[in-house]
Amino acid sequence: METQPPMGGLTPHLTIIDGRAAEAIDFYGRAFGATVQNRVPGQDGKRLLHAHLTVNNAALMLNDDFPEYRGGNPEGAPAGVTLHLEVDDADTWFERAVAAGAEVAMPIGDQFWGARYGQVRDPFGYRWSIGGPLKK
Structure with missing residues (x-):
């Protein structure tokens, strides 16, 4: 495993809906030069439980949505962020x-x-x- 840059300050953690976290990682690589530091697949083998990216020397985390673990609360991109x-x-x-x-x-x-x-x-x-x- 590669050495990960240290995290500090505030790290955004995005939830990607519709099982598109892997697609998001590819997009962030093309759009912002993101590099993958770590990927953890979910137990179902279909969704991504966790990913740690580096974008512009800063950490960005993301995961697929897991509705079964959020108690019925809606998820997705918040309009105010x-x-x-x-x-x-x-x-x-x-x-x-x-x-x-x-x-x-x-x-x-x-x-x-x-x-x-x-x-x-x-x-x-x-x-x-x-x-x-x-x-x-």
């Missing part, structure tokens, strides 16, 4: 995400607060903001 990537070249990251299949939620552009910034929505319903320095 945005995952932010602060990167060196926002345009490159934004274009790569769109090319991988992300939907533009806010076109990338120079913002009044002095950043190059835009937002995409991934195929699993999560919103990602991508920001970086203004182009010179």
Whole structure:
């Protein structure tokens, strides 16, 4: 097993509905350069119990939805959550995400607060903001 980078701060943990966690891992690799640190299959052999990814030197965890363990509470991408990537070249990251299949939620552009910034929505319903320095 590879040595995993240390986790610190706050680590997002996404629940992917409809048994699409493996698809999400592939998408995050293409869109954001994610690398897999660890994968744990569920006992049923069909769903993913846990995955630990590294995106932009930060940890991201995810799993398939297991309705039988959440007491009837609905799961899925919450509308009020945005995952932010602060990167060196926002345009490159934004274009790569769109090319991988992300939907533009806010076109990338120079913002009044002095950043190059835009937002995409991934195929699993999560919103990602991508920001970086203004182009010179």
